[in-house]
Amino acid sequence: MAEIAAGVVGSTVREVLKVEAVREKTRMAAFEARVISAEEADGTKVPAHELVYRRLRAQVLFGEIAPGQAVTIQGLTASLGAGMTPVREAIRRVIAEGGLNFQGNRRVSVPVLNRACIEELVFLRATIEPELTRRAATRLEAGDIDWLEAVDAEMDVAIEAGDIATYLKRNHAFHSAIYEAADAPIMASTADRLWLRFGPSLRVVCGQYDAAREPDLHKDMLAAFRSGDAAAAAAAMERDVRQGMGQIQSALIENLFSP
Amino acid sequence: MAEIAAGVVGSTVREVLKVEAVREKTRMAAFEARVISAEEADGTKVPAHELVYRRLRAQVLFGEIAPGQAVTIQGLTASLGAGMTPVREAIRRVIAEGGLNFQGNRRVSVPVLNRACIEELVFLRATIEPELTRRAATRLEAGDIDWLEAVDAEMDVAIEAGDIATYLKRNHAFHSAIYEAADAPIMASTADRLWLRFGPSLRVVCGQYDAAREPDLHKDMLAAFRSGDAAAAAAAMERDVRQGMGQIQSALIENLFSP
DNA sequence: CTGTGGAAAATTTGATCATATTGTAGGACG
């Protein structure tokens, strides 16, 4: 065990992650590369603690670490090839964002959603995200909407192909881009933090429900953006939020006694 | 400087803070001691990084560090007598909560509010905090309301005496207790994080406006709690939020060009 | 003879620190 760890630690996190960072020319690829790459878009170096944070956050957000599963410092130092200090800082950040739970006995794990939490999340999301959408609607330019449409199309392809990982990433990218466009950093970070709470459960839901049967509210939103109808876009976002959270709630109620 | 730091570092943060923790029998004292003490209420030890975090958070929240002022790791290791690792983790946590700003050139400072931020905060607070109050109203018991009333009374005394530090702490304690009583952890943590954003500016406001001239909405809230009128309590909270944020906005507009 | 309970050792994991390395800012110098 010690020998294995020593072997991994030999190469820095920067080198390990550089290999993964497949740089492409499309905007989407650049968007994803930002999570993994050792360099920022402008070429400045990204510190290790930041890289570890982004990787860890993505792992939680996209359900790579299952709800209830424990996260250990030493496990991350081994799997990411980083030192203890950066890993520690990354974990603390994600805990502060609600993506991880700090149990009293100094154990850290991914929180498990219960019914009360879902109700809270529905209230918060249904309040904040439509407002962000309303603001974004007045600021999005044609090129931005084109990109949103492309992301949404990639999402549909992923659904068709049963590629859950890509579906989750594109779905988040779609929403996240709208929040960024709203030019309201506090609300955007608040909304993004909520995603960290229900993200881990989304993957569980995916296998259970046929999303294709529900109306596609992303399309409504895009149409509203095109016609500059902020109220309609906000309304579509609220329905999208309620639809998604409803699916999580249904799935969790069924699985309530079957972990 | 190095000599001074060395002198302080000799004693651990635990010992330094233990001295400050004047344990009393009143609930308010216990409430405050929790921030500083080296032991939890049940006697379990609190790790240094947690203590540093609480201290730092309080310093930001109550304006002991002014908006715009820089925060350095080494400064905190010296002033709190802790090692670098715990300080580092605490800073990351507060940054993740929005109480500190991580500037690209690896500088950390207390963010300065601008008009756009205040508008965001008004929207979020005016949405979330009344909802928390509504929930709290159905759960607060007579003893809890008694305590809230006592805290509010202490706040009035502090205002009368011109003791801004105590005023800010009691005001926060009043709101914080309501949020905790709402039994909605996600919403409560969201609301508490927002306080971290405008807290530093509250102290600036205090010197400028005569709060006594505005209607005392805490009293309305308490009356609504007593009569079990959740809607009235929520309405009072919303007015209280708008009143407070309005004062900040007025003060900042005046001082806009006079730092 | 076997299964259960509990205590103690062993292992894993977390917390903290001292120190080496790296990057940045601001001043000195051409």
Added chain:
DNA sequence: CGTCCTACAATATGATCAAATTTTCCACAG
């Protein structure tokens, strides 16, 4: 005015200590 240099602060590592969990093993009752 731009470039280089120095001092300082942040980043990152591995070592060390402490806490908690897991495993092991033995005694004893059934």
